[in-house]
Amino acid sequence: MTDTILNFVNIHKIFAAEGIDFTALRNINLQIRKGEFIGLSGKSGSGKTTLLNVAGLIDPPSIGDLFIKNINIKNITDNELSLIRAQEIGYIFQTFNLLPLLSALENVEYPLMLLNLAEEERIERAHAALKKVSLENFTHHRPSQLSGGQRQRVAFARAIVKNPTLILADEPTANLDTKTSDEVFELLMRLQQDLKVTVMLCSHDNDLISRTHRQITIVDGQIAGEVTK
Protein backbone atom coordinates (compact mmCIF):
# COMPACT_ATOMS: atom_id res chain seq x y z
CA MET A 1 0.00 0.00 0.00
CA THR A 2 2.92 2.36 0.57
CA ASP A 3 3.53 2.52 -3.19
CA THR A 4 -0.05 3.50 -3.91
CA ILE A 5 -0.32 7.07 -5.07
CA LEU A 6 -3.98 7.17 -5.97
CA ASN A 7 -6.70 4.95 -4.69
CA PHE A 8 -10.17 5.12 -6.27
CA VAL A 9 -12.81 3.51 -4.04
CA ASN A 10 -16.28 3.09 -5.55
CA ILE A 11 -15.98 6.31 -7.49
CA HIS A 12 -18.96 7.60 -9.42
CA LYS A 13 -19.05 10.83 -11.38
CA ILE A 14 -22.47 12.12 -12.26
CA PHE A 15 -23.09 15.22 -14.37
CA ALA A 16 -26.42 17.00 -14.33
CA ALA A 17 -27.28 18.62 -17.64
CA GLU A 18 -30.64 20.32 -18.16
CA GLY A 19 -32.16 18.34 -15.31
CA ILE A 20 -30.97 14.98 -16.63
CA ASP A 21 -28.28 13.11 -14.73
CA PHE A 22 -25.52 11.53 -16.76
CA THR A 23 -23.19 9.06 -15.09
CA ALA A 24 -19.74 9.48 -16.60
CA LEU A 25 -17.95 7.15 -14.19
CA ARG A 26 -19.48 4.13 -12.44
CA ASN A 27 -18.09 2.26 -9.53
CA ILE A 28 -14.42 2.80 -10.30
CA ASN A 29 -12.08 0.89 -8.02
CA LEU A 30 -8.52 1.43 -9.00
CA GLN A 31 -5.12 1.70 -7.43
CA ILE A 32 -2.36 3.67 -9.14
CA ARG A 33 1.12 2.78 -7.93
CA LYS A 34 4.38 4.64 -8.04
CA GLY A 35 6.30 4.40 -11.33
CA GLU A 36 3.46 2.93 -13.36
CA PHE A 37 2.82 3.96 -16.95
CA ILE A 38 -0.90 3.56 -17.40
CA GLY A 39 -2.74 3.85 -20.65
CA LEU A 40 -6.49 4.56 -20.60
CA SER A 41 -8.30 3.56 -23.73
CA GLY A 42 -11.92 3.75 -24.76
CA LYS A 43 -14.26 5.34 -27.21
CA SER A 44 -15.20 8.99 -27.19
CA GLY A 45 -17.46 9.72 -24.23
CA SER A 46 -16.44 6.53 -22.44
CA GLY A 47 -15.15 8.49 -19.45
CA LYS A 48 -11.35 8.44 -20.00
CA THR A 49 -10.89 12.19 -19.63
CA THR A 50 -13.32 12.31 -16.70
CA LEU A 51 -11.25 9.65 -14.93
CA LEU A 52 -8.12 11.66 -15.65
CA ASN A 53 -9.76 14.84 -14.32
CA VAL A 54 -10.83 13.06 -11.15
CA ALA A 55 -7.29 11.70 -10.76
CA GLY A 56 -5.91 15.20 -11.32
CA LEU A 57 -8.07 16.58 -8.50
CA ILE A 58 -9.73 19.09 -10.81
CA ASP A 59 -13.10 17.34 -10.85
CA PRO A 60 -14.22 15.86 -7.55
CA PRO A 61 -16.06 12.52 -7.59
CA SER A 62 -19.82 12.63 -6.98
CA ILE A 63 -19.82 9.42 -4.95
CA GLY A 64 -16.99 7.39 -3.48
CA ASP A 65 -13.62 8.15 -1.98
CA LEU A 66 -10.45 9.20 -3.67
CA PHE A 67 -7.24 8.91 -1.72
CA ILE A 68 -4.06 10.61 -2.80
CA LYS A 69 -1.12 9.33 -0.80
CA ASN A 70 -3.67 8.04 1.73
CA ILE A 71 -5.35 11.44 2.11
CA ASN A 72 -9.06 11.38 1.38
CA ILE A 73 -9.70 14.45 -0.76
CA LYS A 74 -13.16 14.79 0.79
CA ASN A 75 -11.50 15.98 3.95
CA ILE A 76 -9.35 18.75 2.52
CA THR A 77 -10.02 22.32 1.45
CA ASP A 78 -9.81 23.78 -2.02
CA ASN A 79 -6.54 25.51 -1.12
CA GLU A 80 -5.06 22.23 0.07
CA LEU A 81 -6.19 20.55 -3.15
CA SER A 82 -4.49 23.33 -5.11
CA LEU A 83 -1.31 22.78 -3.15
CA ILE A 84 -1.39 19.03 -3.85
CA ARG A 85 -1.88 19.76 -7.54
CA ALA A 86 1.01 22.21 -7.44
CA GLN A 87 3.35 19.76 -5.70
CA GLU A 88 2.34 16.32 -6.94
CA ILE A 89 0.63 16.53 -10.31
CA GLY A 90 1.83 17.52 -13.75
CA TYR A 91 -0.70 17.97 -16.53
CA ILE A 92 -0.18 17.52 -20.26
CA PHE A 93 -3.07 18.60 -22.43
CA GLN A 94 -4.12 17.77 -25.96
CA THR A 95 -4.13 21.48 -26.81
CA PHE A 96 -0.81 22.10 -24.99
CA ASN A 97 -2.33 24.95 -22.96
CA LEU A 98 0.85 26.99 -22.85
CA LEU A 99 0.47 30.54 -21.59
CA PRO A 100 0.77 32.67 -24.73
CA LEU A 101 2.24 35.65 -22.87
CA LEU A 102 5.22 33.71 -21.58
CA SER A 103 8.28 32.33 -23.32
CA ALA A 104 9.01 28.59 -23.33
CA LEU A 105 11.36 29.04 -20.38
CA GLU A 106 8.82 31.11 -18.42
CA ASN A 107 6.06 28.59 -19.14
CA VAL A 108 8.21 25.86 -17.66
CA GLU A 109 9.27 28.09 -14.77
CA TYR A 110 5.69 28.99 -13.85
CA PRO A 111 4.70 25.85 -11.87
CA LEU A 112 7.84 26.31 -9.75
CA MET A 113 6.66 29.78 -8.74
CA LEU A 114 3.68 28.10 -7.11
CA LEU A 115 6.13 26.13 -4.97
CA ASN A 116 7.75 29.35 -3.77
CA LEU A 117 11.17 28.44 -5.09
CA ALA A 118 13.85 31.10 -5.48
CA GLU A 119 14.09 32.62 -8.94
CA GLU A 120 17.62 31.31 -9.59
CA GLU A 121 16.56 27.76 -8.75
CA ARG A 122 13.42 28.08 -10.85
CA ILE A 123 15.37 29.22 -13.89
CA GLU A 124 18.01 26.56 -13.41
CA ARG A 125 15.41 23.80 -13.18
CA ALA A 126 13.41 25.17 -16.10
CA HIS A 127 16.55 25.17 -18.27
CA ALA A 128 17.29 21.58 -17.22
CA ALA A 129 13.72 20.49 -18.02
CA LEU A 130 13.85 22.13 -21.46
CA LYS A 131 17.17 20.41 -22.08
CA LYS A 132 15.55 17.06 -21.27
CA VAL A 133 13.02 17.67 -24.05
CA SER A 134 15.76 18.97 -26.40
CA LEU A 135 14.46 22.53 -26.48
CA GLU A 136 17.42 24.25 -24.85
CA ASN A 137 17.77 26.48 -27.94
CA PHE A 138 14.15 27.64 -27.82
CA THR A 139 13.99 29.03 -24.32
CA HIS A 140 12.98 32.55 -25.34
CA HIS A 141 10.50 31.57 -28.01
CA ARG A 142 6.86 32.32 -27.37
CA PRO A 143 4.37 29.44 -27.95
CA SER A 144 3.22 31.11 -31.17
CA GLN A 145 6.78 30.80 -32.50
CA LEU A 146 6.94 27.04 -31.89
CA SER A 147 5.64 24.08 -33.89
CA GLY A 148 2.99 21.73 -32.48
CA GLY A 149 5.56 19.13 -31.48
CA GLN A 150 7.77 21.75 -29.86
CA ARG A 151 4.83 23.15 -27.93
CA GLN A 152 3.95 19.73 -26.62
CA ARG A 153 7.55 19.20 -25.59
CA VAL A 154 7.44 22.49 -23.68
CA ALA A 155 4.27 21.15 -22.03
CA PHE A 156 6.21 17.99 -21.10
CA ALA A 157 9.00 20.07 -19.63
CA ARG A 158 6.42 22.08 -17.69
CA ALA A 159 4.89 18.86 -16.36
CA ILE A 160 8.17 17.29 -15.23
CA VAL A 161 9.96 20.39 -13.97
CA LYS A 162 8.50 20.15 -10.47
CA ASN A 163 9.36 16.42 -10.14
CA PRO A 164 5.73 15.45 -9.69
CA THR A 165 4.52 12.12 -8.36
CA LEU A 166 1.96 11.82 -11.13
CA ILE A 167 1.77 13.06 -14.69
CA LEU A 168 -1.60 13.09 -16.38
CA ALA A 169 -1.57 13.24 -20.15
CA ASP A 170 -4.87 13.79 -21.91
CA GLU A 171 -4.55 12.82 -25.60
CA PRO A 172 -1.08 14.39 -25.75
CA THR A 173 -0.50 13.38 -29.36
CA ALA A 174 -3.94 13.98 -30.80
CA ASN A 175 -3.01 17.34 -32.33
CA LEU A 176 0.24 16.13 -33.84
CA ASP A 177 1.13 14.42 -37.11
CA THR A 178 2.12 10.75 -36.99
CA LYS A 179 5.88 11.31 -37.04
CA THR A 180 5.79 14.00 -34.38
CA SER A 181 3.30 11.96 -32.41
CA ASP A 182 5.75 9.04 -32.30
CA GLU A 183 8.63 11.29 -31.30
CA VAL A 184 6.61 12.90 -28.54
CA PHE A 185 5.39 9.58 -27.21
CA GLU A 186 8.93 8.17 -27.24
CA LEU A 187 10.00 11.21 -25.28
CA LEU A 188 7.21 10.69 -22.77
CA MET A 189 8.22 7.04 -22.32
CA ARG A 190 11.86 8.00 -21.89
CA LEU A 191 11.01 10.68 -19.33
CA GLN A 192 8.79 8.23 -17.44
CA GLN A 193 11.61 5.70 -17.26
CA ASP A 194 14.30 8.25 -16.39
CA LEU A 195 12.29 10.02 -13.72
CA LYS A 196 10.44 6.95 -12.44
CA VAL A 197 7.32 9.05 -12.41
CA THR A 198 3.80 7.66 -12.62
CA VAL A 199 2.08 8.54 -15.88
CA MET A 200 -1.60 8.19 -16.67
CA LEU A 201 -2.26 8.69 -20.33
CA CYS A 202 -5.48 8.54 -22.21
CA SER A 203 -5.62 8.22 -25.95
CA HIS A 204 -7.73 7.02 -28.84
CA ASP A 205 -4.60 5.59 -30.38
CA ASN A 206 -4.55 1.90 -29.43
CA ASP A 207 -1.00 1.56 -30.78
CA LEU A 208 0.24 4.10 -28.22
CA ILE A 209 -1.81 2.54 -25.43
CA SER A 210 -0.37 -0.87 -26.23
CA ARG A 211 3.12 0.50 -25.51
CA THR A 212 2.19 1.42 -21.92
CA HIS A 213 2.81 -0.94 -18.98
CA ARG A 214 -0.73 -1.11 -17.69
CA GLN A 215 -3.63 -0.74 -20.06
CA ILE A 216 -7.07 0.01 -18.76
CA THR A 217 -10.09 -0.01 -21.02
CA ILE A 218 -13.04 2.17 -20.11
CA VAL A 219 -16.48 1.43 -21.49
CA ASP A 220 -19.52 3.51 -20.52
CA GLY A 221 -17.76 4.88 -17.47
CA GLN A 222 -16.72 1.51 -16.14
CA ILE A 223 -13.43 -0.38 -16.16
CA ALA A 224 -14.07 -3.03 -18.76
CA GLY A 225 -10.67 -4.61 -18.82
CA GLU A 226 -7.12 -4.30 -17.64
CA VAL A 227 -3.85 -5.70 -18.98
CA THR A 228 -0.52 -5.39 -17.21
CA LYS A 229 2.70 -6.16 -19.06
Next chain:
Amino acid sequence: MNSMTLKKMFSRMRFKIALRSITRHRLRSLLSISMIAGAVSSIILFHGLSDFVLQSLKFIAAENQFGNMQVAKEKYWAPGKESRKLRMFNLDELNKMRESHPEVIKVSGRLSFFGLVSNGDLSIGGRVIGIDTVGEPNFTKSMRIMAGQFFTDNNAKEGMVGQLLAKQMNVKPGDNITVLTNTVDGVMNAMDITVSGIFSAGIDEIDSQIIYIPLGLTQKILDTPNVDIAVLKFAKFPQAESSALKINRELKTGNTLLRARTWRDLAVLFRQCEQFYGVQNRLIEGILLALMFLGILNSVSMTVVERTGEIGTLRSFGESRSDIICQFVLESLVLTILGTIVGTIASYTIIQIIHISKIVTEMPGVSVPFTLHINFLFSSALYASFLALVTAVIATYIPAKRAAHMNIVDALRKNI
Protein backbone atom coordinates in the same frame (compact mmCIF):
# COMPACT_ATOMS: atom_id res chain seq x y z
CA MET B 1 -1.48 35.48 4.99
CA ASN B 2 2.15 34.48 5.47
CA SER B 3 5.19 35.91 3.73
CA MET B 4 5.45 32.92 1.38
CA THR B 5 1.91 33.50 0.16
CA LEU B 6 2.62 37.19 -0.34
CA LYS B 7 5.85 36.36 -2.14
CA LYS B 8 3.92 34.08 -4.47
CA MET B 9 1.16 36.65 -4.97
CA PHE B 10 3.49 39.50 -5.86
CA SER B 11 6.29 37.61 -7.60
CA ARG B 12 8.15 39.03 -10.56
CA MET B 13 6.47 36.46 -12.78
CA ARG B 14 3.04 37.81 -11.89
CA PHE B 15 4.13 41.37 -12.66
CA LYS B 16 5.57 40.11 -15.94
CA ILE B 17 2.25 38.49 -16.86
CA ALA B 18 0.37 41.61 -15.75
CA LEU B 19 2.51 43.88 -17.93
CA ARG B 20 2.37 41.56 -20.93
CA SER B 21 -1.37 41.16 -20.54
CA ILE B 22 -1.71 44.93 -20.57
CA THR B 23 0.42 45.27 -23.69
CA ARG B 24 -1.37 42.37 -25.41
CA HIS B 25 -4.61 44.37 -25.54
CA ARG B 26 -3.11 47.78 -26.23
CA LEU B 27 -6.28 49.58 -27.24
CA ARG B 28 -8.30 48.23 -24.32
CA SER B 29 -5.51 49.04 -21.89
CA LEU B 30 -5.16 52.51 -23.36
CA LEU B 31 -8.89 53.11 -22.92
CA SER B 32 -8.74 51.91 -19.31
CA ILE B 33 -5.72 54.11 -18.58
CA SER B 34 -7.46 57.09 -20.21
CA MET B 35 -10.58 56.46 -18.15
CA ILE B 36 -8.61 56.28 -14.90
CA ALA B 37 -6.48 59.28 -15.89
CA GLY B 38 -9.63 61.26 -16.73
CA ALA B 39 -11.20 60.51 -13.36
CA VAL B 40 -7.99 61.27 -11.44
CA SER B 41 -7.25 64.51 -13.29
CA SER B 42 -10.86 65.69 -12.96
CA ILE B 43 -10.78 65.12 -9.21
CA ILE B 44 -7.46 66.98 -8.92
CA LEU B 45 -8.78 69.88 -11.03
CA PHE B 46 -12.05 70.19 -9.10
CA HIS B 47 -10.20 70.07 -5.79
CA GLY B 48 -7.68 72.61 -7.04
CA LEU B 49 -10.36 75.03 -8.23
CA SER B 50 -12.40 74.80 -5.04
CA ASP B 51 -9.23 75.15 -2.99
CA PHE B 52 -8.31 78.33 -4.85
CA VAL B 53 -11.78 79.81 -4.35
CA LEU B 54 -11.87 78.83 -0.67
CA GLN B 55 -8.34 80.13 -0.06
CA SER B 56 -9.31 83.43 -1.69
CA LEU B 57 -12.48 83.67 0.38
CA LYS B 58 -10.52 82.73 3.49
CA PHE B 59 -8.00 85.49 2.79
CA ILE B 60 -10.77 88.04 2.25
CA ALA B 61 -12.58 86.90 5.41
CA ALA B 62 -9.58 86.56 7.69
CA GLU B 63 -7.42 89.42 6.51
CA ASN B 64 -9.99 91.97 5.48
CA GLN B 65 -13.60 91.41 6.39
CA PHE B 66 -13.24 90.01 9.89
CA GLY B 67 -9.55 89.68 10.74
CA ASN B 68 -8.07 86.50 12.28
CA MET B 69 -10.22 86.84 15.36
CA GLN B 70 -12.66 89.37 16.73
CA VAL B 71 -13.34 90.17 20.37
CA ALA B 72 -16.45 92.09 21.35
CA LYS B 73 -19.01 92.35 24.11
CA GLU B 74 -21.50 89.49 24.16
CA LYS B 75 -24.24 92.03 23.47
CA TYR B 76 -22.49 93.07 20.29
CA TRP B 77 -22.92 89.57 18.87
CA ALA B 78 -26.56 89.38 20.02
CA PRO B 79 -27.82 92.95 20.32
CA GLY B 80 -31.00 93.79 22.20
CA LYS B 81 -32.64 97.06 23.11
CA GLU B 82 -29.81 98.17 25.44
CA SER B 83 -27.86 101.37 24.85
CA ARG B 84 -25.15 101.06 22.24
CA LYS B 85 -22.66 102.23 24.84
CA LEU B 86 -23.11 98.91 26.63
CA ARG B 87 -21.99 97.07 23.55
CA MET B 88 -18.72 98.98 23.30
CA PHE B 89 -15.50 98.56 25.20
CA ASN B 90 -12.04 100.04 25.55
CA LEU B 91 -9.14 98.20 23.92
CA ASP B 92 -7.23 98.47 27.23
CA GLU B 93 -9.55 95.75 28.59
CA LEU B 94 -7.63 93.29 26.43
CA ASN B 95 -4.20 94.11 27.85
CA LYS B 96 -4.28 91.19 30.30
CA MET B 97 -5.29 88.73 27.61
CA ARG B 98 -2.52 89.98 25.33
CA GLU B 99 0.09 89.35 28.02
CA SER B 100 -0.82 85.66 28.23
CA HIS B 101 -1.07 85.24 24.45
CA PRO B 102 2.18 86.22 22.76
CA GLU B 103 0.89 84.65 19.55
CA VAL B 104 -1.43 87.68 19.27
CA ILE B 105 0.84 90.15 17.56
CA LYS B 106 -1.57 93.01 16.93
CA VAL B 107 -4.82 94.24 18.40
CA SER B 108 -6.70 96.99 16.66
CA GLY B 109 -10.18 98.36 16.99
CA ARG B 110 -13.08 98.73 14.66
CA LEU B 111 -16.03 100.92 15.17
CA SER B 112 -18.89 101.09 12.77
CA PHE B 113 -22.21 102.76 12.33
CA PHE B 114 -25.04 102.99 9.87
CA GLY B 115 -25.66 106.46 8.61
CA LEU B 116 -26.61 108.58 5.69
CA VAL B 117 -23.94 109.25 3.14
CA SER B 118 -24.57 112.25 0.94
CA ASN B 119 -22.81 113.75 -2.03
CA GLY B 120 -24.94 116.88 -1.97
CA ASP B 121 -27.45 115.58 -4.50
CA LEU B 122 -28.11 112.10 -3.24
CA SER B 123 -28.25 110.54 0.21
CA ILE B 124 -27.88 106.81 0.61
CA GLY B 125 -27.81 104.62 3.68
CA GLY B 126 -24.44 103.01 4.13
CA ARG B 127 -22.28 101.28 6.66
CA VAL B 128 -19.25 103.22 7.77
CA ILE B 129 -16.47 101.19 9.32
CA GLY B 130 -13.64 102.81 11.19
CA ILE B 131 -10.47 100.81 10.97
CA ASP B 132 -6.96 101.20 12.29
CA THR B 133 -4.68 100.91 9.27
CA VAL B 134 -1.64 100.83 11.53
CA GLY B 135 -3.05 97.93 13.56
CA GLU B 136 -4.34 96.15 10.45
CA PRO B 137 -1.57 96.65 7.88
CA ASN B 138 -2.80 93.69 5.86
CA PHE B 139 -6.27 95.10 5.73
CA THR B 140 -5.93 96.40 2.19
CA LYS B 141 -4.23 93.31 0.81
CA SER B 142 -7.39 91.50 -0.05
CA MET B 143 -9.09 94.45 -1.64
CA ARG B 144 -8.46 95.95 -4.99
CA ILE B 145 -7.92 99.70 -5.10
CA MET B 146 -9.88 100.66 -8.19
CA ALA B 147 -9.02 104.37 -8.04
CA GLY B 148 -7.12 106.72 -5.72
CA GLN B 149 -5.37 105.32 -2.66
CA PHE B 150 -6.04 103.97 0.81
CA PHE B 151 -5.79 106.48 3.70
CA THR B 152 -2.76 106.03 5.91
CA ASP B 153 -3.35 108.55 8.67
CA ASN B 154 -5.62 107.30 11.44
CA ASN B 155 -7.11 110.74 11.96
CA ALA B 156 -7.30 111.93 8.35
CA LYS B 157 -10.72 113.09 7.23
CA GLU B 158 -10.69 110.63 4.37
CA GLY B 159 -12.60 107.57 3.36
CA MET B 160 -12.51 104.62 0.95
CA VAL B 161 -15.81 103.99 -0.76
CA GLY B 162 -16.95 100.61 -2.06
CA GLN B 163 -16.97 100.41 -5.85
CA LEU B 164 -20.70 99.77 -6.23
CA LEU B 165 -21.62 102.41 -3.67
CA ALA B 166 -19.32 104.95 -5.38
CA LYS B 167 -20.97 104.17 -8.69
CA GLN B 168 -24.40 104.62 -7.17
CA MET B 169 -23.40 107.95 -5.64
CA ASN B 170 -21.31 108.96 -8.64
CA VAL B 171 -18.27 109.90 -6.57
CA LYS B 172 -14.60 109.64 -7.40
CA PRO B 173 -11.35 110.20 -5.49
CA GLY B 174 -11.06 113.81 -4.37
CA ASP B 175 -14.83 114.33 -4.07
CA ASN B 176 -16.33 115.28 -0.74
CA ILE B 177 -19.11 113.38 0.90
CA THR B 178 -20.99 114.01 4.12
CA VAL B 179 -21.56 111.32 6.68
CA LEU B 180 -24.51 111.82 9.00
CA THR B 181 -25.29 109.74 12.10
CA ASN B 182 -26.03 109.88 15.84
CA THR B 183 -23.33 109.93 18.50
CA VAL B 184 -23.45 107.20 21.13
CA ASP B 185 -25.37 109.63 23.30
CA GLY B 186 -28.00 110.11 20.59
CA VAL B 187 -26.93 113.53 19.36
CA MET B 188 -27.02 114.07 15.63
CA ASN B 189 -23.54 114.55 14.15
CA ALA B 190 -22.21 115.01 10.66
CA MET B 191 -18.77 115.20 9.14
CA ASP B 192 -17.42 115.99 5.71
CA ILE B 193 -14.80 113.58 4.41
CA THR B 194 -12.83 113.39 1.21
CA VAL B 195 -12.99 110.27 -0.91
CA SER B 196 -9.39 109.07 -0.93
CA GLY B 197 -10.09 106.06 -3.11
CA ILE B 198 -12.52 103.51 -4.48
CA PHE B 199 -12.06 99.89 -3.47
CA SER B 200 -13.43 96.51 -4.34
CA ALA B 201 -13.27 93.65 -1.88
CA GLY B 202 -14.54 91.34 -4.58
CA ILE B 203 -17.81 90.75 -2.78
CA ASP B 204 -20.96 92.65 -3.76
CA GLU B 205 -22.22 92.69 -0.17
CA ILE B 206 -19.21 94.79 0.83
CA ASP B 207 -18.71 96.83 -2.32
CA SER B 208 -22.30 98.12 -2.36
CA GLN B 209 -22.60 99.52 1.15
CA ILE B 210 -19.27 99.96 2.92
CA ILE B 211 -17.20 103.06 3.47
CA TYR B 212 -13.94 102.66 5.34
CA ILE B 213 -12.72 105.61 7.31
CA PRO B 214 -9.94 105.93 9.93
CA LEU B 215 -10.85 104.58 13.37
CA GLY B 216 -9.98 107.90 15.07
CA LEU B 217 -12.41 109.71 12.80
CA THR B 218 -15.19 107.25 13.58
CA GLN B 219 -14.60 107.70 17.30
CA LYS B 220 -14.87 111.47 16.78
CA ILE B 221 -18.14 111.18 14.86
CA LEU B 222 -19.63 108.84 17.49
CA ASP B 223 -18.00 110.84 20.29
CA THR B 224 -16.48 107.85 22.09
CA PRO B 225 -12.97 106.54 22.88
CA ASN B 226 -14.29 102.97 22.67
CA VAL B 227 -14.63 100.42 19.91
CA ASP B 228 -17.21 97.83 18.86
CA ILE B 229 -14.76 95.09 18.19
CA ALA B 230 -11.11 94.33 18.57
CA VAL B 231 -9.46 92.64 15.64
CA LEU B 232 -6.70 90.27 16.67
CA LYS B 233 -3.85 89.43 14.36
CA PHE B 234 -1.98 86.22 15.11
CA ALA B 235 1.63 85.40 14.31
CA LYS B 236 0.43 82.34 12.45
CA PHE B 237 -2.96 82.22 10.86
CA PRO B 238 -4.19 78.82 12.21
CA GLN B 239 -3.39 79.94 15.78
CA ALA B 240 -6.64 81.94 15.76
CA GLU B 241 -8.72 78.77 15.73
CA SER B 242 -6.48 76.80 18.06
CA SER B 243 -6.41 79.63 20.65
CA ALA B 244 -10.10 80.53 20.49
CA LEU B 245 -11.27 78.21 23.28
CA LYS B 246 -8.53 79.30 25.66
CA ILE B 247 -9.05 82.99 24.98
CA ASN B 248 -12.79 82.68 25.53
CA ARG B 249 -12.22 80.80 28.78
CA GLU B 250 -9.88 83.54 29.98
CA LEU B 251 -12.27 86.29 28.94
CA LYS B 252 -15.09 84.57 30.83
CA THR B 253 -13.09 84.05 34.01
CA GLY B 254 -11.81 87.63 33.75
CA ASN B 255 -15.42 88.77 34.03
CA THR B 256 -15.05 91.11 31.07
CA LEU B 257 -18.30 90.29 29.21
CA LEU B 258 -16.06 90.06 26.17
CA ARG B 259 -16.17 87.07 23.88
CA ALA B 260 -13.95 86.02 20.99
CA ARG B 261 -14.99 84.69 17.64
CA THR B 262 -12.70 83.36 14.96
CA TRP B 263 -12.88 84.43 11.36
CA ARG B 264 -14.49 81.07 10.55
CA ASP B 265 -17.28 81.68 13.09
CA LEU B 266 -18.00 85.00 11.42
CA ALA B 267 -17.47 84.16 7.75
CA VAL B 268 -20.87 82.79 6.76
CA LEU B 269 -20.14 82.98 3.03
CA PHE B 270 -16.90 81.05 3.49
CA ARG B 271 -18.64 78.33 5.51
CA GLN B 272 -21.43 78.06 2.96
CA CYS B 273 -18.94 77.84 0.10
CA GLU B 274 -16.84 75.30 1.99
CA GLN B 275 -19.91 73.16 2.58
CA PHE B 276 -21.08 73.58 -0.99
CA TYR B 277 -17.71 72.66 -2.49
CA GLY B 278 -17.48 69.71 -0.12
CA VAL B 279 -20.81 68.34 -1.35
CA GLN B 280 -20.03 69.20 -4.97
CA ASN B 281 -16.63 67.52 -4.89
CA ARG B 282 -17.99 64.36 -3.24
CA LEU B 283 -20.75 64.23 -5.85
CA ILE B 284 -18.30 64.66 -8.72
CA GLU B 285 -15.97 62.07 -7.20
CA GLY B 286 -18.90 59.69 -6.87
CA ILE B 287 -19.94 60.12 -10.51
CA LEU B 288 -16.41 59.83 -11.87
CA LEU B 289 -15.56 56.81 -9.76
CA ALA B 290 -18.85 55.12 -10.65
CA LEU B 291 -18.03 55.54 -14.35
CA MET B 292 -14.51 54.28 -13.74
CA PHE B 293 -15.90 51.35 -11.75
CA LEU B 294 -18.23 50.34 -14.57
CA GLY B 295 -15.47 50.73 -17.15
CA ILE B 296 -13.02 48.53 -15.25
CA LEU B 297 -15.74 46.02 -14.40
CA ASN B 298 -16.59 45.72 -18.08
CA SER B 299 -12.97 45.53 -19.16
CA VAL B 300 -12.00 42.88 -16.59
CA SER B 301 -15.16 40.88 -17.31
CA MET B 302 -14.19 40.77 -20.98
CA THR B 303 -10.66 39.72 -20.04
CA VAL B 304 -12.01 36.96 -17.81
CA VAL B 305 -14.13 35.59 -20.65
CA GLU B 306 -11.16 35.69 -23.03
CA ARG B 307 -8.84 34.05 -20.54
CA THR B 308 -11.18 31.38 -19.21
CA GLY B 309 -9.07 28.61 -20.74
CA GLU B 310 -5.92 30.11 -19.27
CA ILE B 311 -7.59 30.29 -15.86
CA GLY B 312 -8.46 26.58 -16.14
CA THR B 313 -4.84 25.74 -17.01
CA LEU B 314 -3.50 27.79 -14.10
CA ARG B 315 -5.95 26.19 -11.68
CA SER B 316 -4.95 22.72 -12.89
CA PHE B 317 -1.30 23.60 -12.18
CA GLY B 318 -2.24 24.31 -8.61
CA GLU B 319 -3.03 28.02 -8.61
CA SER B 320 -5.41 28.70 -5.74
CA ARG B 321 -8.52 30.84 -6.11
CA SER B 322 -6.83 33.70 -4.30
CA ASP B 323 -3.86 33.43 -6.72
CA ILE B 324 -6.22 33.91 -9.66
CA ILE B 325 -7.92 36.89 -8.01
CA CYS B 326 -4.52 38.32 -7.14
CA GLN B 327 -3.34 38.07 -10.76
CA PHE B 328 -6.33 40.05 -12.05
CA VAL B 329 -6.13 42.59 -9.24
CA LEU B 330 -2.43 43.03 -9.93
CA GLU B 331 -3.14 43.74 -13.58
CA SER B 332 -5.74 46.33 -12.60
CA LEU B 333 -3.38 47.89 -10.09
CA VAL B 334 -0.68 48.26 -12.74
CA LEU B 335 -3.24 49.88 -15.07
CA THR B 336 -4.49 52.14 -12.29
CA ILE B 337 -1.00 53.21 -11.28
CA LEU B 338 -0.27 54.10 -14.90
CA GLY B 339 -3.64 55.90 -15.07
CA THR B 340 -3.00 57.91 -11.92
CA ILE B 341 0.47 58.93 -13.12
CA VAL B 342 -0.94 60.03 -16.48
CA GLY B 343 -3.89 61.75 -14.74
CA THR B 344 -1.64 63.63 -12.34
CA ILE B 345 0.69 64.80 -15.11
CA ALA B 346 -2.31 65.74 -17.27
CA SER B 347 -3.93 67.77 -14.48
CA TYR B 348 -0.65 69.58 -13.76
CA THR B 349 -0.29 70.37 -17.48
CA ILE B 350 -3.90 71.56 -17.75
CA ILE B 351 -3.37 73.82 -14.72
CA GLN B 352 -0.26 75.34 -16.29
CA ILE B 353 -2.13 75.91 -19.58
CA ILE B 354 -5.01 77.57 -17.69
CA HIS B 355 -2.55 79.83 -15.85
CA ILE B 356 -0.73 80.76 -19.05
CA SER B 357 -4.06 81.43 -20.81
CA LYS B 358 -5.07 83.88 -18.04
CA ILE B 359 -8.74 83.01 -18.27
CA VAL B 360 -10.83 85.74 -16.66
CA THR B 361 -14.13 84.69 -15.13
CA GLU B 362 -16.74 85.85 -12.65
CA MET B 363 -18.16 84.26 -9.57
CA PRO B 364 -21.64 84.70 -8.07
CA GLY B 365 -21.54 87.42 -5.41
CA VAL B 366 -18.17 88.72 -6.51
CA SER B 367 -18.15 92.11 -8.19
CA VAL B 368 -14.72 91.92 -9.77
CA PRO B 369 -13.86 89.39 -12.48
CA PHE B 370 -10.84 87.35 -11.48
CA THR B 371 -8.21 85.40 -13.31
CA LEU B 372 -8.99 81.71 -13.04
CA HIS B 373 -6.44 79.91 -10.97
CA ILE B 374 -6.33 76.25 -9.95
CA ASN B 375 -4.13 75.12 -7.12
CA PHE B 376 -2.25 71.88 -7.80
CA LEU B 377 -2.43 70.00 -4.52
CA PHE B 378 -0.30 66.93 -3.89
CA SER B 379 -2.79 65.90 -1.24
CA SER B 380 -5.52 65.86 -3.91
CA ALA B 381 -3.33 63.84 -6.26
CA LEU B 382 -2.72 61.29 -3.49
CA TYR B 383 -6.40 61.29 -2.53
CA ALA B 384 -7.56 60.83 -6.15
CA SER B 385 -4.98 58.06 -6.67
CA PHE B 386 -6.11 56.31 -3.51
CA LEU B 387 -9.77 56.49 -4.57
CA ALA B 388 -8.87 55.21 -8.04
CA LEU B 389 -6.91 52.29 -6.59
CA VAL B 390 -9.69 51.30 -4.21
CA THR B 391 -12.29 51.57 -6.99
CA ALA B 392 -10.12 49.52 -9.36
CA VAL B 393 -9.57 46.79 -6.77
CA ILE B 394 -13.30 46.51 -6.03
CA ALA B 395 -14.26 46.63 -9.73
CA THR B 396 -11.69 43.92 -10.49
CA TYR B 397 -12.45 41.75 -7.51
CA ILE B 398 -16.02 41.03 -8.62
CA PRO B 399 -15.25 39.42 -12.04
CA ALA B 400 -11.95 38.00 -10.73
CA LYS B 401 -13.78 36.18 -7.94
CA ARG B 402 -16.18 34.77 -10.51
CA ALA B 403 -13.21 33.62 -12.58
CA ALA B 404 -11.55 32.03 -9.57
CA HIS B 405 -14.67 30.04 -8.74
CA MET B 406 -15.14 28.69 -12.25
CA ASN B 407 -15.33 24.94 -12.66
CA ILE B 408 -11.79 23.98 -13.72
CA VAL B 409 -12.89 21.37 -16.25
CA ASP B 410 -15.37 23.78 -17.87
CA ALA B 411 -12.68 26.44 -18.01
CA LEU B 412 -10.17 24.04 -19.58
CA ARG B 413 -12.64 23.25 -22.37
CA LYS B 414 -12.30 26.86 -23.55
CA ASN B 415 -8.73 26.08 -24.63
CA ILE B 416 -10.02 24.00 -27.51
